[in-house]
Amino acid sequence: xxxxxxxxxxxxxxxxxxxxxxxxxxxxxxxxxxxxxxxxxxxxxxxxxxxxxxxxxxxxxxxxxxxxxxxxxxxxxxxxxxxxxxxxxxxxxxxxxxxxxxxxxxxxxxxxxxxxxxxxxxxxxxxxxxxxxxxxxxxxxxxxxxxxxxxxxxxxxxxxxxxxxxxxxxxxxxxxxxxxxxxxxxxxxxxxxxxxxxxxxxxxxxxxxxxxxxxxxxxxxxxxxxxxxxxxxxxxxxxxxxxxxxxxxxxxxxxxxxxxxxxxxxxxxxxxxxxxxxxxxxxxxxxxxxxxxxxxxxxxxxxxxxxxxxxxxxxxxxxxxxxxxxxxxxxxxxxxxxxxxxxxxxxxxxxxxxxxxxxxxxxxxxxxxxxxxxxxxxxxxxxxxxxxxxxxxxxxxxxxxxxxxxxxxxxxxxxxxxxxxxxxxxxxxxxxxxxxxxxxxxxxxxxxxxxxxxxxxxxxxxxxxxxxxxxxxxxxxxxxxxxxxxxxxxxxxxxxxxxxxxxxxxxxxxxxxxxxxxxxxxxxxxxxxxxxxxxxxxxxxxxxxxxxxxxxxxxxxxxxxxxxxxxxxxxxxxxxxxxxxxxxxxxxxxxxxxxxxxxxxxxxxxxxxxxxxxxxxxxxxxxxxxxxxxxxxxxxxxxxxxxxxx
Numbered sequence: 001x002x003x004x005x006x007x008x009x010x011x012x013x014x015x016x017x018x019x020x021x022x023x024x025x026x027x028x029x030x031x032x033x034x035x036x037x038x039x040x041x042x043x044x045x046x047x048x049x050x051x052x053x054x055x056x057x058x059x060x061x062x063x064x065x066x067x068x069x070x071x072x073x074x075x076x077x078x079x080x081x082x083x084x085x086x087x088x089x090x091x092x093x094x095x096x097x098x099x100x101x102x103x104x105x106x107x108x109x110x111x112x113x114x115x116x117x118x119x120x121x122x123x124x125x126x127x128x129x130x131x132x133x134x135x136x137x138x139x140x141x142x143x144x145x146x147x148x149x150x151x152x153x154x155x156x157x158x159x160x161x162x163x164x165x166x167x168x169x170x171x172x173x174x175x176x177x178x179x180x181x182x183x184x185x186x187x188x189x190x191x192x193x194x195x196x197x198x199x200x201x202x203x204x205x206x207x208x209x210x211x212x213x214x215x216x217x218x219x220x221x222x223x224x225x226x227x228x229x230x231x232x233x234x235x236x237x238x239x240x241x242x243x244x245x246x247x248x249x250x251x252x253x254x255x256x257x258x259x260x261x262x263x264x265x266x267x268x269x270x271x272x273x274x275x276x277x278x279x280x281x282x283x284x285x286x287x288x289x290x291x292x293x294x295x296x297x298x299x300x301x302x303x304x305x306x307x308x309x310x311x312x313x314x315x316x317x318x319x320x321x322x323x324x325x326x327x328x329x330x331x332x333x334x335x336x337x338x339x340x341x342x343x344x345x346x347x348x349x350x351x352x353x354x355x356x357x358x359x360x361x362x363x364x365x366x367x368x369x370x371x372x373x374x375x376x377x378x379x380x381x382x383x384x385x386x387x388x389x390x391x392x393x394x395x396x397x398x399x400x401x402x403x404x405x406x407x408x409x410x411x412x413x414x415x416x417x418x419x420x421x422x423x424x425x426x427x428x429x430x431x432x433x434x435x436x437x438x439x440x441x442x443x444x445x446x447x448x449x450x451x452x453x454x455x456x457x458x459x460x461x462x463x464x465x466x467x468x469x470x471x472x473x474x475x476x477x478x479x480x481x482x483x484x485x486x487x488x489x490x491x492x493x494x495x496x497x498x499x500x501x502x503x504x505x506x507x508x509x510x511x512x513x514x515x516x517x518x519x520x521x522x523x524x525x526x527x528x529x530x531x532x533x534x535x536x537x538x539x540x541x542x543x544x545x546x547x548x549x550x551x552x553x554x555x556x557x558x559x560x561x562x563x564x565x566x567x568x569x570x571x572x573x574x575x576x577x578x579x580x581x582x583x584x585x586x587x588x589x590x591x592x593x594x595x596x597x598x599x600x601x602x603x604x605x606x607x608x609x610x611x612x613x614x615x616x617x618x619x620x621x622x623x624x625x626x627x628x629x630x631x632x633x634x635x636x637x638x639x640x641x642x643x644x645x646x
Contacts (some may be wrong), residue, residue, distance in 0.1 A: 005405045006380060007431065015431040017407060025294050025427020027441075032428075036441035040468050043442045044283065048072055048471070051286040051322070052279070053086050055252050062468055067489040070256050071280035071471040078250035079259055079278055080124070080157035083321035084117040085250070095326045098300070099146050100345055102193040102332025111146055113324070116153075119146075122241040123154035124248035130185055130216050134159030134251055137181040137261065139214070140307075141174055141205055143167045143192035144331045147220045147237065148307040149317045151187045156259060156278075159251035163261045163273075166308025166526075167192065169588040171207035173271075177263055178212045180273060180479060187237075189220040190227045195336045202227040255279030261478050262310055264415040264527060271532065272487070273478030274415050281418050282322060284472030288419040288440065289319025292409060293353045293381055294426045300378075302328040302346070303355040309526070310415040311385055314472075315355060319419070334360060339367035343374040354401070355383035357525035358393045362555045365396040376401060381426055382408045386525030387557050388513045394433040412436040412513050414499065415527070416488070418472030421445060421465070422511050435510045443470045445511070447503055452492045455504075460514055463503040467495040521550040521558050526590050530612075533560055533593075536586035537579055542569040547602050549615045551594065559594035561619055563602060563639065571598035597642050601635040603627070618643055 006021040022028040036043040045061045048054075048071075058075035087094075096116045099109040111119070132138060138155050140162055142148040148164070155162040163181055165174050167189075178186065188205040191198045202219060206228050209217065219227075220237045253259075259278045263271040293301060293315075301320050305311035320327040328349055334342040342364065346354060361384070364371070382402045384394070389410050398408045408431055412422035422445060424430060424437035439445040444466040447455040455461045465473075477484040491498040502514040521528050530548040537546045544565045550558040564579060576596045583591045603611045617624045618640055627633045 006426075007405060007407050007429075010430075013433065015407065016429040017427050021294075021407070022427050024296070025425070027291050027425050028427035030428060032425075032441045033438065037444070040442045040444065044071070044471050047287050047442070048075075048279070048283045051290075052077060052282055053082050058255060058279070064467060064469075064495075066494040067485050068475070069467075069469055069473075070475075071277075071283070072255040075255035075279050076252050077255065077279060077282070078157065078253055079282055079318070080120060080153045081250040082282060083153060083318065084113060084120060087113045087324045088117060091324045094324070096321060097146050097149060098326060098328045098349055100328065100330045100349075102330075102336060103196070104337065104341075104344075109146060116146075116150065116321075118246050119150045119241070120153040120157060121246055121248045122244040123150055123237075124157040125244040126218070126240045127154060127160060127185065128158055128248065129244070132158060132160050132185055134253075135161065135258070137161045137163050137183045139174075139178055139181070139183040139186040140164040141167060141186060141188040141201065141208075142220065142307070143189060143201065143222070144306055144329050145189065145192070145220065145222060146329070147187075147189070148312075149321075149329075152260070152307070152313070152317055153321075157248055157250050159253055159257070161258050161261055163263070164308050164313070165263070166306055166588070167201060168306075168590060169308070170585055171204040172586045173588060174204065174208035175210070175212060176271065177273070178208060178214055181261060182213045184213050185216050185218065186214050187218045187220075189222040191223040191225050193223070193332055195333050198223045198225055200225060200227065206230075253278050256475070258475075260313065262313065262415055264310075270535075271529075272480065272483060274474045275476045275478055276418050276472070277475050280471030280473070282318065284419040284470055285314050285318040286322040288472075289315060289325070290323050291425055292411065292420055292423055293355070293383065295320070295323050295325045295353070297324070299352045299380075300326045300328055300349055301353040301355065302330070302349075302351045303383075304330070304334070304357070304360060305355075305385070305525075310413075310418070311355075314419050334363065335367060340370040340374070343371060343376075346376060346379065347374055350378040352378055352380045353383065354379060354381075355385060357386035358384055358389040359386065359524040359555060359557050361389070361393045361397045362557075364401070365393065366555060368396070368400060371400050376403060379406050382406050384408065384410045385413075387522045388436075388515060389434060391433050398433075407431045410434075410436045412501075412511065416474040417465075417470060418474070419470070421470060422513070424510075430508075430510070432510060435506070435512050437511065438509045439511070440470070444468075445499075447505060448492060448496075452496070457507050458504055460502055460504040462491075462517065463499045463501045463511070463513070464492060465497040465499065469497060473497070521548070521560055523558055523560065523590050524556045528560070528587065528591050530560070533562075533583060533587060533591050536583050536591070537562055537564065537593075539586065540579055540582045542567055542575065543579065545602065547610050547612060547615055548593070549612060549619055551619050553594070560591065562593040562596045563599050563615060564596055565599060565602060595646065597639070597646070599635070599639050599642055601632055601638075603630050603635045603639070604632060615639070 056076035
């Protein structure tokens with residue numbers, strides 16, 4: 001395969017698209033930013049009309065009444081139709097989804113657009129036959145198998161709201177989401193593979209549905225293991241779909257009808273159900289996927305995210321399918337059964353766009369001795385997502401995987417934003433190590449100080465989004481309008497969305513994201529709130545209170561460290577194991593504390609607020625700073641001694 005050089009370098013280590021890339025890029029002129037900035041509403045209106053199939057055009061493009069806003073008001077459409085039906089005429093036999101199982105010995109699956117269309121229609125009819133109505137929530141608790149995308153699209157076809165839960169999350173985490181959404185139908189699997197072992201997913205689902213509204217469970221037979229079975233409640237996916245009709249008329253939805261709810265970590269111990277609607281989300285998913293990854297008909301996009309996260313929703317499902325692209329999904333660990341499995345997958349399928357996380361990149365680098373034997377000639381674009389990428393990871397990825405010829409697109413966005421909001425477009429650039437790029441055309445992001453003043457270039461502050469807001473943005477927090485207002489709109493007032501991230505930008509408008517400003521830990525690209533983890537740990541009967549602090553980690557980016565105050569018990573290895581198990585049980589393995597320190601007291605202000613800044617500095621072996629506001633300053637030295645012994 002001919003290798004085309006897609007970038008060129010400037011004197012200051014800044015990379016730009018080559019002439020070959022510019023010719024091939026959908027967008028290759030800076031004027032797109034000025035055009036979009038002049039009238040963002042008109043800009044998105046034109047994009048919506050061009051990229052999405054509407055059953056009825058909207059009567060008003062944008063309306064805002066703080067803290068709510070709407071896009072394409074009165075417009076009618078269906079998400080499933082836009083992802084599938086529209087492509088049947090010219091892409092019927094094109095691969096829509098390529099699925100690679102964890103075991104190299106197991107046969108892969110390739111679903112053409114017609115195959116996917118057929119499976120989605122069958123499941124849509126199954127859901128209707130089970131009594132699912134428009135606006136009702138269907139729970140999806142599946143590993144990385146094609147049935148995940150099929151289930152999402154089947155829900156959207158009948159107007160049901162899907163709520164996907166990461167399969168590694170605990171039964172307790174699933175239960176919370178099922179109870180809050182009053183879900184009646186859950187779709188899960190018997191189990192799945194992880195490093196050659198079979199994990200029983202159905203057992204967690206069985207535990208989760210207790211004392212919920214769930215009446216029916218649809219089970220995918222993935223592994224064939226023996227599972228608990230409850231007649232009249234549990235149904236095999238294949239039994240139901242084999243008998244179902246192969247066509248289901250798509251339900252016409254309003255642009256502002258809810259498409260899905262996806263829970264994200266909050267700072268109060270309870271996850272927030274982020275609401276995304278149909279018309280605006282699909283518009284942003286279509287265009288960000290097309291422009292960010294420069295998607296053409298021969299591309300194979302491998303976004304390594306699980307569908308339980310927003311990246312999996314937007315760039316493993318909706319974005320690629322809206323564009324008629326081929327999406328690769330992989331079930332297992334990247335380093336199983338050997339460390340270069342991910343390299344083999346890229347080569348095997350001719351992946352052209354590889355979108356992964358800094359955590360994965362660091363893991364690749366640590367076990368990257370065999371990378372040089374792979375050609376990677378098919379790759380055109382590399383992408384990073386999930387957390388700010390450090391210079392070392394950027395450099396390794398760029399040099400060893402992109403071979404200094406592929407642009408590396410660092411993207412910033414959130415569960416709440418629905419799609420990317422900051423990045424460098426491939427045909428424009430620049431591609432600068434650790435810099436995320438510019439605000440996506442049609443969006444307005446800037447940096448404020450704590451008083452709401454716009455900061456000059458190169459000054460770090462609060463990253464905010466200004467009105468009009470991107471069409472794919474959240475429309476609320478499920479059943480919690482107060483949390484929606486307090487979390488995103490109260491800090492700076494009307495017309496200003498607070499991202500809770502810190503950032504600065506250079507003179508050209510390129511942003512550098514510096515990390516979370518609230519109490520969120522990004523573990524291997526997964527967002528877990530410290531409050532959520534603290535809540536899980538303090539449920540242990542012997543724990544009085546605790547503070548969870550993120551600490552830098554070579555591979556995962558950050559890991560949680562728990563400082564625990566016991567009631568009357570004495571510290572012990574057994575108790576440490578119980579606390580770690582507590583976190584795993586209530587949240588999942590990704591929330592496992594890296595270390596547990598037993599302390600007498602936590603540093604607090606006179607009002608009782610734990611001073612996490614001081615704890616972060618202690619763990620990082622930095623000066624603790626001002627402790628004059630503490631009610632118990634003596635706690636600082638005691639904690640220092642305990643930590644220093646570790």
